[in-house]
Amino acid sequence: MSKPKVKTITICSSASFFKQAVEMEAKLKKLGFKVELPPTALKMKRSNDFxxxxxxxxxxxxxxxxxxxxxxREHFNKVIRSDVVLILNYEKHGIKGYIGGNTLIEMGFAFHYKKPIYILNRISGLPYKEEILGFQPIFINGDIKKIV
Structure with a gap:
């Protein structure tokens, strides 16, 4: 009997959240996922300079x-190769659940390639909330165990 395939999760977030992305990587690996990070987050992790x-x-x-x-382009390719995308969206610039331009584009790629999009926290105050909701994401309210 073969082992079940390990799901690959690509983490997407503002560069301001890359330290949290590295922390999230460890949590997801403990749950048995393979995790892909943005290239710059990997550099930050290696140098411990965030x-x-x-x-x-x-x-x-x-x-x-x-x-x-x-x-x-490197990160778009990770999104395409992954099974699932997890959006890390914390408070930034006084906006709870901030999602910036790069992350919005990455979500668009995930949506186009029919990848489930999980968003860590609720969103508010974003001028492109309509587009985000159109991607039909799954809000997990901080509970990564809801990722399937």
């Missing part, structure tokens, strides 16, 4: 937007 501005070099050097494009 200061986002140390990685967003394109603000000082516009030529580095090529690097930004590479990172986007």
């Amino acid at each position: 200061n986002v501005l140390h990685y967003k070099t394109w603000f000082k050097n516009p030529d580095d937007y090529k690097k930004k494009g590479f990172l986007l």
Whole structure:
């Protein structure tokens, strides 16, 4: 008898939440999932430097937007290869359940490729709430054991 396939979860979030993404990776692995993180979150994990501005070099050097494009494409590919997407959305800029531009795009990829989209926390105050709800996500209210 063969072992059941281990589900792969790709974590998507604002770069400001990458420390929480690394912490979530450990929790999900304990539950038996294979976990994919954004490329920059992996760098942050290795260096233990979670200061986002140390990685967003394109603000000082516009030529580095090529690097930004590479990172986007790398993470989109992880979304496509995964079974499930988990959106980490904490408070940012005074907005509870913040989901930024990159994460919204990643959700669009997941939706297009028919991947279940789990959102960790409820959303509020986002101008694109309508689009997020159109992706038909599953809100788990902080309970990762609801991911199936």
